[in-house]
């Protein structure tokens with residue numbers, strides 16, 4: 001925004017805005033981009049140091065080091081970490097990884113100012129640990145207060161959340177949800193996750209389990225789900241469910257991206273199964289909309305790559321049509337940040353934690369560069 005825009009939006013005088021912007025500029029928190037000779041856009045900036053965003057799954061780790069000083073992004077995967085060969089992840093391993101990243105940042109004279117850790121599992125608000133029903137999948141994280149653990153060992157600002165909440169945060173910060181205070185995000189890939197933003201904040205609920213849309217029952221007598229219920233959204237709209245539905249037609253595909261590509265190339269069965277997935281999503285989301293009343297909903301994850309095919313199915317579901325009949329329905333969109341959304345959301349969260357921010361994702365942030373160990377560089 002220009003200073004004049006800020007003054008209008010905040011109802012502060014231009015002199016006050018000028019004063020505040022100058023103070024922020026002195027701290028390096030904002031910078032100017034000149035629009036013309038008279039007016040400059042004021043943008044948030046993080047022009048010092050590095051932050052690390054780490055996504056921890058059952059047996060997979062992806063860490064991104066965002067170096068704001070050197071404007072460079074570095075990606076690290078399992079193979080870049082000695083002592084981690086796809087075994088089940090654990091807090092000490094991630095701690096070692098962060099220490100490795102601290103070292104990398106130091107050699108670049110761009111010290112690590114904070115880290116975010118995304119866990120592929122629900123985190124309880126009361127204990128700061130993963131919920132009991134995810135213990136089996138993430139056994140080494142059982143009863144560990146994750147944020148407390150890392151803060152104690154590293155003494156740098158740390159934020160922790162589940163992957164879908166971070167993904168929602170990234171889409172809300174820089175994507176389709178921008179500027180919208182009440183936003184819903186649903187992601188479908190191997191599993192279904194979701195994030196709810198209410199009044200500009202991620203809503204965790206008392207238990208920390210808010211946004212777990214996957215096990216909403218949408219078909220009482222539907223397929224059996226691993227959670228023990230029948231007809232959960234998970235049994236209709238995940239990669240596994242989509243491949244299974246397609247398999248019943250005699251077609252075999254190995255991944256959801258494969259299905260999407262074939263649908264784009266005109267395969268009728270693939271188109272049909274994706275459109276039905278959209279309809280199932282519509283059925284589940286219509287219920288959520290009645291309860292929460294979000295103004296914008298974004299579909300992310302691998303399924304987001306299907307774009308209009310899924311969206312058309314969603315909008316044509318009887319429940320969504322009915323929703324429009326009774327009042328103003330929310331906007332449904334495909335998320336704009338489909339790759340590394342969780343990692344970007346982690347960056348948004350940690351920047352906010354240390355009182356910094358960025359107005360938009362710069363091109364260097366989107367460019368995945370693998371510069372882990374020398375070994376991996378050789379392989380690359």
Ligand SMILES: [Zn+2]
Nearest residue numbers: 215225227232
């Ligand atoms: Zn279920």
